[in-house]
Amino acid sequence: MNLPHKVKIVEVGPRDGLQNEREIIPAAVKVALVDRLTAAGFANIEAASFVSPKWVPQMATSAEVMAGIRRRPGVLYSALAPNMQGLEAAHAAGVDEVVIFGAASEAFSQKNINCSIAESVQRFRPVALAAREMGLRLRGSISCAFGCPYQGEVSSDTVADVVGRMRDLGCDEIDIADTIGVGTPRQVQQVMARAAGAFPIAQLSGHFHDTYGQALANIYACLEIGVTTFHSSVAGLGGCPYAKGATGNVATEDVLYMLHGLGIHTGIDLGAVVDAGQFIASHLGRKAASRAGNALAASRAAAQP
């Protein structure tokens, strides 16, 4: 079974990773983090979220962050845009890609946005149309694709249905997220294969959480069926505010260590990502939640005289 030669990593730490931190992080720190990630070589960084600051206070400085970063030509900077107001703010801030979202679980959708899955996707139609008119790239994000904290199992039919709805809104990329980290490799292959029946696999991405330690095995399983884009978070920042115990986006450092070990090209300098991870972990006053990051940082420290 051949693995891809090249994989794209979407670094989501600055947005998905940091959004649930209780202490407000100064915009300057976020700018420094994004700049370090840009320098490390990522082609796509989720940097901001134009949601109401009442919902997510941590993201209130998104325009300031976008204005402060040193942009590298060719790098896509992404932001969440839940409505027209958010989209306009994202556009004004110079975002390259906007992200719209939905769940593959009716229970999750009802509990968190008080509407059905179908309605939730439909509500994004004006945002999607306007984003495309503005020339922005559009990504759809599907949460709870491998399990739901409220209803438990999620059907791959539902995942494929939501993929189809997001495709019809004109998404350029659709990410399939294991929000609570419960998936295992063969299930992941099965769900991704179903999703690939509704949307080109080259435009699908896998977004895994490491809550149960399964993320790298799941990514490896995805590589085997031809998925070539993955989301990850430097220093393992983040989690899901709604799902109990669901800490843990998979750490970018761990993913890169595996990909590079597999001989897969990413264009990213792992050492620079380790530095970025240690930088933000140090700001947050805790150890990075990345095994590879901490092991590499420790062996580097040990090698110094």
Next chain:
Amino acid sequence: MNLPHKVKIVEVGPRDGLQNEREIIPAAVKVALVDRLTAAGFANIEAASFVSPKWVPQMATSAEVMAGIRRRPGVLYSALAPNMQGLEAAHAAGVDEVVIFGAASEAFSQKNINCSIAESVQRFRPVALAAREMGLRLRGSISCAFGCPYQGEVSSDTVADVVGRMRDLGCDEIDIADTIGVGTPRQVQQVMARAAGAFPIAQLSGHFHDTYGQALANIYACLEIGVTTFHSSVAGLGGCPYAKGATGNVATEDVLYMLHGLGIHTGIDLGAVVDAGQFIASHLGRKAASRAGNALAASRAAAQP
């Protein structure tokens, strides 16, 4: 690619996991841990080590532990036996399987036991012969099979050579260990396939450390090529005393979560292992180093009224 229907997990927490703990753990706590693991359904538990207490003070109570546990018929209780004295003590204590060991790295062998790989295996000959005469099962353990803290790369030729030497001593099982956790899935498949050229794959086992977060992906890759025995440590206990930063046997809870998710039969009750992990972590005064263990314990606590 078909995965095995059934996998054997060798639980190594009570020996490999605990041996480097600085604080001496009372024999009664070790007995309680082994009893919990026996009740959870493991067919093989590494419970003791008959090395000199000067080398490994934590293992000085091994005879007491073996005398105290409630044995379940059919379960193999294993112990390290580095020499004839250790073997006799292990036999007297009622051990079912003795473990001999060597490295796949000349640098590691020289640094830690002051002799070549070939000499180190040769020194076990009398132990191996006597163990077989005593009717004990014999396992050979090969450390640093995927990388070495001193010499870096390790050749799969060397691994296969050591496997052949241990086979010639009459080993019933040979485990291939990633002592410093540096391996990645395709490398692991390649090395295990080479080892399987020298010894039946049904008697080979994989022993992975999660230092770089790669262990589950590596185990999944091994399943794909037909490896059916793995070593793991409840609560992620353990590491390697010689290798800097090499904390982290892969946690049994994480491995079982994946195997059961893959529909693979283990005969082990994951809930009972989570309990055992929380029990020993609580005794050690720290959080279990198992993502699945902690997530399952948290969701169980949340479900209680």
